[in-house]
Amino acid sequence: MAENRKYEIDPVTGSPIHPYSWDGIGELETPPPRWWVLTYAVCFLFAVGWWVAYPAWPYIAGYTKGVLGFSTRADVAEQIAAAKAAQAPMNDKLAALDYAAIAADPELMHFATAGGKALFGENCAQCHGSGAAGNVGYPNLLDDDWVWGGDYATLQTTIEHGVRSTVDADSRQSQMPAFGKDAMLTREQVDDVGAYVLTLSGTAPADAAAADRGKAVFADNCVACHGDTGAGLRELGGPNLTDGIWLYSGDPKAVAAQIWNPRHGVMPAWAGRLDPLAIKKLVLYVHDLGGGE
Ligand code: HEC
Ligand code: HEC
Numbered sequence: 001m002a003e004n005r006k007y008e009i010d011p012v013t014g015s016p017i018h019p020y021s022w023d024g025i026g027e028l029e030t031p032p033p034r035w036w037v038l039t040y041a042v043c044f045l046f047a048v049g050w051w052v053a054y055p056a057w058p059y060i061a062g063y064t065k066g067v068l069g070f071s072t073r074a075d076v077a078e079q080i081a082a083a084k085a086a087q088a089p090m091n092d093k094l095a096a097l098d099y100a101a102i103a104a105d106p107e108l109m110h111f112a113t114a115g116g117k118a119l120f121g122e123n124c125a126q127c128h129g130s131g132a133a134g135n136v137g138y139p140n141l142l143d144d145d146w147v148w149g150g151d152y153a154t155l156q157t158t159i160e161h162g163v164r165s166t167v168d169a170d171s172r173q174s175q176m177p178a179f180g181k182d183a184m185l186t187r188e189q190v191d192d193v194g195a196y197v198l199t200l201s202g203t204a205p206a207d208a209a210a211a212d213r214g215k216a217v218f219a220d221n222c223v224a225c226h227g228d229t230g231a232g233l234r235e236l237g238g239p240n241l242t243d244g245i246w247l248y249s250g251d252p253k254a255v256a257a258q259i260w261n262p263r264h265g266v267m268p269a270w271a272g273r274l275d276p277l278a279i280k281k282l283v284l285y286v287h288d289l290g291g292g293e
Helices: 034-053 072-096 099-103 106-123 152-161 187-200 208-221 252-260 276-288
Strands: none
Touching (some): 072 276, 099 276, 106 276, 187 252
């Protein structure tokens, strides 16, 4: 119960005591200190000044811009323009020189591969992996095993026009036939030639007789694209089957599945999406990863 009291002055603090007390506990009516009130007022005025000067209050279709015209966006645009201007001499040099001349200039090469690395992260890493080590169906670009080739000009063509791109008329094309699905070979023949293919990279076949039978099937159906020895034919994009490096998988079931109904991996064409200088940086970057020819 609240009990009525008059304002009394607390002898210790000199502050008035609130006329009510709760459960016998009184409350002092100490006013806030002057320094605190002043700080509060200064902060309030500062905030009002800020609202007027700088972008502050949002409304439905925008925000108050502030009389100083400050914008972080304009700041960033300015910084980007400055960075571009700083890079311009290097970029001009890159555009003018051919690959061999760039490769001979360590400073230029460093600039190009740094740019290529950033471009690779943005455009290529989702398929080839951020370190370019590839994935099932997406070739490793770090090694020296190339489906199409690893010299500058070949890399440039692959990147510009892609592989089996449906939007680029100059895209690399090569379609391994669906030997099983389209009934060009029987199930037994597919399994036989699969067993033979595995021996090419040194895997002992589970069924040696099957691998023996597969040899003839290979000679009749596969050498046109994979070469007489199975070492691949780059003009036709037929991968090397003798090196134990697989675009898909060296698992016997996966090999048989590829022969039965091959996947036709698509590498997008980049000519329309990236400018020639960006493609040049990518070529230099990929070439420099270790497998360049
Ligand atoms: C949508 C997935 C995808 C993206 C994105 C992609 N690639 Fe590819 N890339 C592939 C596939 C699939 C192949 C294999 C094509 C084949 O079967 O021959 C390939 C092949 C390549 C090859 C040929 C390798 C060889 O052995 O000859 C190069 C070089 C290459 N890509 C570079 C790049 C670069 C550089 C980028 C980024 C600008 C990129 N790729 C982006 C899917 C992709
Ligand atoms: C018309 C050309 C062509 C013919 C003929 C052909 N291939 Fe292929 N083969 C390819 C291409 C191109 C690829 C790569 C597929 C891709 O990039 O998606 C491939 C991939 C493969 C692979 C997967 C290699 C890997 O690294 O994962 C195997 C295995 C294979 N072929 C076996 C055969 C066998 C066995 C035959 C014969 C029965 C055959 N191929 C006939 C073009 C051909």
